[in-house]
Amino acid sequence: MKKLKFLISFGLKKRLLKKSFLISNIIIGLLTIVIINLPTIIGLFDNDNDQTVQIAYITDRETSSYITSLDVTLNQGLDVPMFIFTETTTELEDTFFDQQQYDILLRLSAQEASINIQLYRFNTTYDTAILQTLQLLDVIDQNQNYMPPTTETFLPQDYEDPVINEIISGLSSVFTLPLFLILTFGIQFVGVDIIEEKSSKAIETIISSVKASIHFLSKIIASLIFILIQSILLVIYGLIGSAIGNQSTSVTGMSTESLTEVFVQYFPNWQSILVITALFILIGAMLYLVIAALTASIATTQEDYQTFQGPIMILLVIGFYISLFASAAGGDTILRIASFIPFFAPMTVPVAYASGLLSNIEVFLALATLLISTGIVIVLVTPIYKVAILSYEQTKLFQRLKFYIQKSKHE
Amino acid sequence: MLDVKNVSMSYGEVKAVQNLSFTIKPGEIFGLLGTNGAGKTTTFRMIMGLIQPKSGSITLDGHQVSYDDVNDIGYMIEERSLLTKITVKDLMYYLGQLKEVSKEDIEKRLDYWLDRFHITEYKLKKVKELSKGNQQKIQFIAALINNPKLLILDEPFSGLDPINTELFVQTIRDFQKQGTMVIFSSHQLDHVESFCEKIVVLEKGQVILEGPIQTIKETYQKLNIRIKATHIDMKSLENIEGVIQIDTYPNAIMVKVASKECVKDVFDVVKTFDHVTTFDVLEPPLSEIFIDKVTRHEKA
Numbered sequence A: 001m002k003k004l005k006f007l008i009s010f011g012l013k014k015r016l017l018k019k020s021f022l023i024s025n026i027i028i029g030l031l032t033i034v035i036i037n038l039p040t041i042i043g044l045f046d047n048d049n050d051q052t053v054q055i056a057y058i059t060d061r062e063t064s065s066y067i068t069s070l071d072v073t074l075n076q077g078l079d080v081p082m083f084i085f086t087e088t089t090t091e092l093e094d095t096f097f098d099q100q101q102y103d104i105l106l107r108l109s110a111q112e113a114s115i116n117i118q119l120y121r122f123n124t125t126y127d128t129a130i131l132q133t134l135q136l137l138d139v140i141d142q143n144q145n146y147m148p149p150t151t152e153t154f155l156p157q158d159y160e161d162p163v164i165n166e167i168i169s170g171l172s173s174v175f176t177l178p179l180f181l182i183l184t185f186g187i188q189f190v191g192v193d194i195i196e197e198k199s200s201k202a203i204e205t206i207i208s209s210v211k212a213s214i215h216f217l218s219k220i221i222a223s224l225i226f227i228l229i230q231s232i233l234l235v236i237y238g239l240i241g242s243a244i245g246n247q248s249t250s251v252t253g254m255s256t257e258s259l260t261e262v263f264v265q266y267f268p269n270w271q272s273i274l275v276i277t278a279l280f281i282l283i284g285a286m287l288y289l290v291i292a293a294l295t296a297s298i299a300t301t302q303e304d305y306q307t308f309q310g311p312i313m314i315l316l317v318i319g320f321y322i323s324l325f326a327s328a329a330g331g332d333t334i335l336r337i338a339s340f341i342p343f344f345a346p347m348t349v350p351v352a353y354a355s356g357l358l359s360n361i362e363v364f365l366a367l368a369t370l371l372i373s374t375g376i377v378i379v380l381v382t383p384i385y386k387v388a389i390l391s392y393e394q395t396k397l398f399q400r401l402k403f404y405i406q407k408s409k410h411e
Numbered sequence B: 001m002l003d004v005k006n007v008s009m010s011y012g013e014v015k016a017v018q019n020l021s022f023t024i025k026p027g028e029i030f031g032l033l034g035t036n037g038a039g040k041t042t043t044f045r046m047i048m049g050l051i052q053p054k055s056g057s058i059t060l061d062g063h064q065v066s067y068d069d070v071n072d073i074g075y076m077i078e079e080r081s082l083l084t085k086i087t088v089k090d091l092m093y094y095l096g097q098l099k100e101v102s103k104e105d106i107e108k109r110l111d112y113w114l115d116r117f118h119i120t121e122y123k124l125k126k127v128k129e130l131s132k133g134n135q136q137k138i139q140f141i142a143a144l145i146n147n148p149k150l151l152i153l154d155e156p157f158s159g160l161d162p163i164n165t166e167l168f169v170q171t172i173r174d175f176q177k178q179g180t181m182v183i184f185s186s187h188q189l190d191h192v193e194s195f196c197e198k199i200v201v202l203e204k205g206q207v208i209l210e211g212p213i214q215t216i217k218e219t220y221q222k223l224n225i226r227i228k229a230t231h232i233d234m235k236s237l238e239n240i241e242g243v244i245q246i247d248t249y250p251n252a253i254m255v256k257v258a259s260k261e262c263v264k265d266v267f268d269v270v271k272t273f274d275h276v277t278t279f280d281v282l283e284p285p286l287s288e289i290f291i292d293k294v295t296r297h298e299k300a
Helices: A002-016 A019-036 A038-045 A064-074 A092-098 A127-142 A162-199 A202-207 A212-252 A259-266 A270-298 A302-308 A310-326 A332-338 A345-354 A360-388 A397-410 B040-047 B067-072 B088-098 B103-116 B132-144 B162-177 B189-195 B213-220 B234-238 B261-270 B286-299
Strands: A053-058 A083-087 A104-110 A115-121 A150-154 B002-011 B014-024 B029-034 B055-060 B073-076 B150-154 B181-185 B198-203 B206-212 B223-228 B243-248 B253-257 B278-282
Touching (some): A002 A162, A002 A212, A019 A038, A019 A162, A019 A212, A064 A083, A064 A104, A064 A127, A092 A104, A115 A127, A162 A202, A162 A212, A162 A302, A162 A310, A162 A345, A202 A212, A202 B088, A202 B132, A212 A270, A212 A360, A270 A302, A270 A310, A270 A360, A270 A397, A332 A345, A345 A360, A360 A397, A397 B002, B002 B040, B014 B055, B014 B181, B014 B198, B014 B206, B029 B040, B029 B189, B040 B150, B040 B181, B067 B073, B073 B132, B088 B103, B088 B132, B103 B132, B162 B181, B162 B189, B181 B189, B189 B286, B198 B213, B198 B286, B206 B213, B213 B286, B223 B261, B234 B243, B234 B253, B234 B261
Parallel strands (some): A053 A083, A053 A104, A115 A150, B029 B181, B029 B198, B073 B150, B150 B181
Antiparallel strands (some): A104 A115, B002 B014, B002 B055, B223 B278, B243 B253
8 A cells, every 4th residue: 555655646746747747737728718718709809890780670650760769779889880770561571581681570560558579580699689679768668657568589490599509519629628638648647657667677676566456556546646636727727717708808898708607507507517527537537547558568668659559549539529529510329329338438428418418317327338347447457467567578469468368367 | 585495387388487496595695597588587576476386385584475575675687677767866766665665764775875886976867867887786776775685686797897797796795794695697607606606597497407506516527627738739639538529729728528537538648748837627617517408408
């Protein structure tokens, strides 16, 4: 136990007190802050003033004055009017979603005690602006015995909320990229550490002082702690990014939102999403780390290791791309299937769960699959590692692996 | 005392070590010899408890050797085996603490050994910045840092100049005086001869020679006779029964004979030569016995 503790602390110090760790974290920190504030940053450069919104309207005698006031209010302060109002006939109601000339069709009609608003549009971008202004004008107009207007809104049948789509796409940035980075760091950590000791033959001296199984365990635990530290740092960067976003909102007065705020707003179950993400990253990382440790133990040189770790990285990249693009490209089935494959699950399950593709039971099943697979891999790999770490075979990967498996049965 | 009794180890069909037995008492230096792949490393690993023998037993001071004993064992492997990207001090802290030596003791012992090997100035240098010879010294210090009860040295002198070799020799002698058991392995058999009282020679896992060096030499029977004279009649020497080989050197010749009985026959011929200044009957060097035994075993 004493030696295990010592090896873990030595491995961590070696990694955390390196310049490369500091530099990579500065870069990751900056990138995280930028990604978190991407909507704000895009908002800063987005010049909506050049756009115009074509509004067709139908009114009756009692409501025609509302359009004039609405025009004045919405275009107030603009050098060039953004909202262009054009009167039309009721025929457009039937053909509105088939035409492209107008962005919005607004029909106002007087009822007994209030007005009726019918709003046809292709998206909900200007809903708040139009409806709130009309309500305000109605309050001013009726003054006494105010009755709120009745509102009917219409969207195309195939309408998809762009914000939800953006959020699901954004999940790839918020979840998948950091997960991919963390797993890659972990694999590098454990692999490079082992192959450095093995290729320099220092492992011979080390293993003469500590059991191979303890050595193996220390590398896995140290890497997991490293992953945990890196994850906490990422969360801190995220919080800093959010704080910067809030600060810039209050300074510029722009009503842009950081990804964190949008995320919390659209995912009320964000706590369970974070817990599930943490569980999958932890167990998934263990699976990858064990295989990376085995690969490094089989390799004899740094070059060997770089070649042998190729398949692991390919698996990781496949998982990354599935979670990144499958949902956005309508490949829900792929995302769902990948969530039950242990090598992909750490990256696909958080995204699939957050987007509502997986139920709680399915997530539990995916977690059980990952957990059992990781357990089996640990049991199978440990004896091979004990043999391979002190052997210097020069044959091809699978031949070498086969030899070590056979040898492990005899030791 | 280290007692290795009838130890065998195999990997499937491959017999790495067969029926190996030897004993080392405190203060004894024991030679474990063999060609590459003979089974020496497997034997070292079994002694350190890294792998369990298939049969037989290994005891250290009366108890079955296990991983709990590694803190009392110092091991220096044949090749360079150091982490090169860290400083000498950090490396010793790492390896020393793995042997459960306190930081204070590591510091004290490291300073002592660095001073003794005249490399104090390298304490804070990265290992990769050191010359091969100095790296060898660091590796040697790493094996000594826990003041081991049992010291396993595999080719400790490789890459060392004669002065540094002498430093190592003195150090090993000091440990011997303190009662440390030393297992010594080297292809430089003159070192083995000067150090060890007893040896075992392994070949493909089998013991082909074992016992005290003196007994081995006496049992071997063949002798070498060095002759110096102004005129040597090679023909007459070659015709003597029992003469196996004659080697010519700048100032002398070496006649190898099959047994003690042939010496008198050779002497009778040599005394007929002019100005004979030397007639030395020499025991065969260990290297000669080693080569002879290994070659015979390979042929068999």
